[in-house]
Amino acid sequence: MHKIAVLPGDGIGPEVTAQAVRVLEAVGRRFNRKFQFAEGLVGGAALDRLGHPLPGETMDLCLASDAILFGAVGGPKWDQLPARLRPEAGGILALRKELGLFANLRPVKVFAPLKNATALKPEVVDGVDLLIVRELTGGLYFGRKAREPLAGGGFRVTDELVYTTAEIERIARVAFDLARKRRKKVTSVDKANVLESSRHWREVVTAVGQEYPDVVLEHMYVDNCAMQLVKNPRQFDVLVTENMFGDILSDQASALGGSLGLLASASIGGKTGLYEPGHGTAPELAGRQAANPVAAVLSGAMLLRYSLNLEEEAGCIERAVERVFERGFRTADLMEEGRELVDTVRMGDLIIEQI
Amino acid sequence: MHKIAVLPGDGIGPEVTAQAVRVLEAVGRRFNRKFQFAEGLVGGAALDRLGHPLPGETMDLCLASDAILFGAVGGPKWDQLPARLRPEAGGILALRKELGLFANLRPVKVFAPLKNATALKPEVVDGVDLLIVRELTGGLYFGRKAREPLAGGGFRVTDELVYTTAEIERIARVAFDLARKRRKKVTSVDKANVLESSRHWREVVTAVGQEYPDVVLEHMYVDNCAMQLVKNPRQFDVLVTENMFGDILSDQASALGGSLGLLASASIGGKTGLYEPGHGTAPELAGRQAANPVAAVLSGAMLLRYSLNLEEEAGCIERAVERVFERGFRTADLMEEGRELVDTVRMGDLIIEQI
Ligand SMILES: CC(C)[C@H](C(=O)O)[C@@H](O)C(=O)O
Ligand SMILES: CC(C)[C@H](C(=O)O)[C@@H](O)C(=O)O
Numbered sequence: 001m002h003k004i005a006v007l008p009g010d011g012i013g014p015e016v017t018a019q020a021v022r023v024l025e026a027v028g029r030r031f032n033r034k035f036q037f038a039e040g041l042v043g044g045a046a047l048d049r050l051g052h053p054l055p056g057e058t059m060d061l062c063l064a065s066d067a068i069l070f071g072a073v074g075g076p077k078w079d080q081l082p083a084r085l086r087p088e089a090g091g092i093l094a095l096r097k098e099l100g101l102f103a104n105l106r107p108v109k110v111f112a113p114l115k116n117a118t119a120l121k122p123e124v125v126d127g128v129d130l131l132i133v134r135e136l137t138g139g140l141y142f143g144r145k146a147r148e149p150l151a152g153g154g155f156r157v158t159d160e161l162v163y164t165t166a167e168i169e170r171i172a173r174v175a176f177d178l179a180r181k182r183r184k185k186v187t188s189v190d191k192a193n194v195l196e197s198s199r200h201w202r203e204v205v206t207a208v209g210q211e212y213p214d215v216v217l218e219h220m221y222v223d224n225c226a227m228q229l230v231k232n233p234r235q236f237d238v239l240v241t242e243n244m245f246g247d248i249l250s251d252q253a254s255a256l257g258g259s260l261g262l263l264a265s266a267s268i269g270g271k272t273g274l275y276e277p278g279h280g281t282a283p284e285l286a287g288r289q290a291a292n293p294v295a296a297v298l299s300g301a302m303l304l305r306y307s308l309n310l311e312e313e314a315g316c317i318e319r320a321v322e323r324v325f326e327r328g329f330r331t332a333d334l335m336e337e338g339r340e341l342v343d344t345v346r347m348g349d350l351i352i353e354q355i
Numbered sequence: 356m357h358k359i360a361v362l363p364g365d366g367i368g369p370e371v372t373a374q375a376v377r378v379l380e381a382v383g384r385r386f387n388r389k390f391q392f393a394e395g396l397v398g399g400a401a402l403d404r405l406g407h408p409l410p411g412e413t414m415d416l417c418l419a420s421d422a423i424l425f426g427a428v429g430g431p432k433w434d435q436l437p438a439r440l441r442p443e444a445g446g447i448l449a450l451r452k453e454l455g456l457f458a459n460l461r462p463v464k465v466f467a468p469l470k471n472a473t474a475l476k477p478e479v480v481d482g483v484d485l486l487i488v489r490e491l492t493g494g495l496y497f498g499r500k501a502r503e504p505l506a507g508g509g510f511r512v513t514d515e516l517v518y519t520t521a522e523i524e525r526i527a528r529v530a531f532d533l534a535r536k537r538r539k540k541v542t543s544v545d546k547a548n549v550l551e552s553s554r555h556w557r558e559v560v561t562a563v564g565q566e567y568p569d570v571v572l573e574h575m576y577v578d579n580c581a582m583q584l585v586k587n588p589r590q591f592d593v594l595v596t597e598n599m600f601g602d603i604l605s606d607q608a609s610a611l612g613g614s615l616g617l618l619a620s621a622s623i624g625g626k627t628g629l630y631e632p633g634h635g636t637a638p639e640l641a642g643r644q645a646a647n648p649v650a651a652v653l654s655g656a657m658l659l660r661y662s663l664n665l666e667e668e669a670g671c672i673e674r675a676v677e678r679v680f681e682r683g684f685r686t687a688d689l690m691e692e693g694r695e696l697v698d699t700v701r702m703g704d705l706i707i708e709q710i
Binding site: 074083086088089093118119120121124140141143145146147150153154155156157158159160161162163164165166191193194195196197199200222223224226227229230231232244245247248249250251252254255256260 | 429438441443444448473474475476479495496498500501502505508509510511512513514515516517518519520521546548549550551552554555577578579581582584585586587599600602603604605606607609610611615
C-alpha cells in the first residue's frame with residue numbers, strides 16, 4: 001500500500017490534481033497496486049481556513065506519506081500579504097525547504113502529435129527530449145533578504161545568492177546519475193563570468209564530473225543557454241543549474257512542448273518526493289474545467305517512477321497521454337484547427353480510457 | 356566634430372568594429388558630418404599589452420570622447436585569472452560602472468527579409484519590434500561577493516543582489532520615456548513572488564508609472580516572460596528589468612531576429628554613451644572575417660541616435676542593412692538556401708553601397 005498526500009492548493013490546482021488522482025487510481029486497478037490518497041490544505045486555501053499557508057497538520061500528512069501530489073498555490077487575493085504568509089513563499093517554498101527537496105526534475109519531451117502546436121518550427125522541436133535538473137533549496141530563493149531605509153529617503157533592498165560546496169556537489173551528482181540513464185551528456189549552466197557563486201558552481205560540477213568519465217560535461221553561460229534553447233534545443237540532454245536560472249529556463253523550455261500545461265516536475269532528494277505541474281494557479285481559468293490536466297497527470301507518472309519505483313506504471317501513463325493527443329483531442333491551451341476541444345474532466349476520462 | 360572612441364577588444368571585436376567604423380565614415384560623407392575616431396585598448400588585448408583590462412589611458416580616452424564604440428572582450432585565454440583582471444569583470448563591467456551607464460537598451464526588431472531565418476515560425480516573429488531596457492550597474496553584477504571556507508571543508512559562496520529605490524526609479528523613467536515614443540506599453544519583469552528586491556522593484560516602477568498615465572504598465576514574472584518571449588513575442592513593446600534578468604532575456608530575445616549577430620545595444624545614462632554588439636568575442640570565428648558585423652553596425656546607428664542626436668543618419672544605416680538583406684546577402688550565421696554567403700568585410704561593403 002502506497003500512501004499519497006494530495007495537496008490541491010489554489011486556482012486550477014484542485015481541478016488538475018483531481019484528474020491526476022483519477023488516472024493514478026486507474027493505473028492502480030490495471031496493475032493491481034493499492035494507493036491510498038489523503039488530502040491536505042496548502043497555500044491560499046490553507047491560509048483562508050487555518051491562517052497559515054503550510055499548516056502543521058499538512059506537514060504531518062506529508063511526512064507520513066510515501067509521496068506528495070501537489071497542485072499549485074497563490075493568486076491575486078493573497079498578493080499583498082507579507083512574504084512568510086503568502087502562498088508561494090510560506091507554502092510551496094517552505095514545503096520544498098522543510099522536506100529537503102533539493103533536486104527539481106523538469107523533463108521537456110516533445111510529443112510527436114504536438115510538434116506543430118508550438119511557436120517554433122516543427123523541425124526545430126521534433127525529437128526534443130531534455131531534462132532540466134534545477135537546484136531547489138538554495139540560491140536567491142533562500143538567502144538573507146533585507147530592506148534598509150536610507151538616510152536620504154528610499155530603501156536599499158537585498159537578496160543574497162548563497163551556495164555551499166556540498167549543495168552544489170549533491171545536485172551535480174543527481175544530474176550525472178540521471179544522464180547515465182539517458183544520452184550521457186550534462187550541460188551545466190551558470191554565469192561564471194560574473195558571479196562568484198557560479199565560479200564555484202563550475203569548479204564543483206567539474207570535480208564531480210571526473211567521477212563520471214562516461215558522461216560528457218559542458219559548461220554554458222545562462223544567457224547563451226536561453227538563446228540555445230530557442231535556436232537548437234535538440235543539442236541538450238541533461239541541464240543542471242541553480243534555483244533561479246532553473247526557474248527561468250524550465251518555463252522557457254516548456255514553450256518547446258507547446259504549453260506549460262504539459263510540464264511535469266518531480267522534487268526529490270529529501271524525506272518525501274513532491275510532484276507538481278510546472279504551471280501556476282491560472283486564476284483566470286479556475287472553476288471552469290478549462291485547464292490542461294496533463295502536467296498534473298504526468299507529475300503523477302513521475303511520482304510512480306521516482307518515489308514508488310513503478311517504472312512500468314509510469315510509462316503506461318505517458319503512453320496513454322500521447323495516444324490521446326494522437327487521436328486529436330486537445331485542451332484549450334493546445335487547440336489547433338481540425339482538433340477536438342476537450343475540458344479538464346474529459347481529458348482525464350480520455351487518458352483513463354487508454355490506461 | 357564628433358569624437359568617437361573605438362575599443363575593439365578581443366576575438367571578433369576588432370573585425371566587427373572595423374566595419375562599424377567604415378559605415379559611420381560613409382554616413383559622415385553622405386550627410387557631411389565630421390567624426391574623429393580614436394582607438395583604445397580594452398579587455399584581453401589591454402591586459403596582454405598593458406597589464407590591465409581597463410587601462411587608465413583608455414578610461415581617459417573614453418571621458419574625452421562624445422561616444423564609445425565597443426567590440427567585445429574575453430576568451431578562454433584569460434578565463435583562469437582572478438575576476439578583477441578578467442576582460443569581462445575588469446574590462447566591460449568596470450567600464451559600464453565607471454561611466455555610470457545604468458541603462459542598457461537592446462532593441463529586437465525582426466527584419467522582414469529574415470523572418471524565415473529563425474527557429475520560430477515566421478507568423479510568430481513577423482512584426483516583432485520590442486525594446487529591452489536592462490538596468491546595467493546594479494543587482495548581482497555589482498553586489499558584494501564572498502567565498503568563506505567552512506569548518507567541515509568546502510566553501511560558502513555568496514553574491515548579493517542589491518537595488519536602491521533611486522536606482523529603480525531612474526531606470527523606470529528611461530523605460531517610460533522610451534515607451535512614449537513607441538507603442539506606449541511597458542512590461543516590468545521581476546520575481547516579486549520570491550525576491551525582496553523584486554517586490555521593491557514592482558512598488559517603485561508602479562509609483563513612477565503614475566507619472567505616465569498615457570503609458571500602459573504591466574508586471575510579469577521573469578519565468579513567465581521567458582516563456583511569453585517564445586510563445587507570443589509580439590505582445591511586447593518596452594520591457595524593463597534588472598541586470599541579470601535583462602542579460603538572460605535579451606540574449607533569448609535575440610533568437611527571434613534570427614541571430615545574436617543582429618543584436619545592437621546602447622548603454623546610456625552616464626557620462627559618455629557606450630555602444631556594443633550583443634554578442635561576445637566568438638573565439639572560434641576570430642581572424643577569419645566570418646562574423647556578422649551587423650550588430651556592431653547597428654550599434655553605430657544607436658550611437659548616432661542616442662549620443663549625437665543624429666536621427667536621420669541612424670535611420671539611414673538601419674534601412675541600408677535591411678536593403679542588403681532584401682537583396683539576399685547573408686553572413687554565415689543567417690545563411691539559408693538560395694542566399695549569397697558573404698564575409699565580414701563584404702557585408703560592410705554592401706551596407707556602405709546602400710548609404
Ligand atoms: C510559485 C513560484 C514560487 C515557483 C518558483 O519560482 O519556484 C514557480 O515558479 C515554480 O517554478 O515552481
Ligand atoms: C560579458 C558579460 C559580462 C556581459 C554581461 O553579462 O553583461 C554580456 O553577456 C552582455 O550581455 O553584455
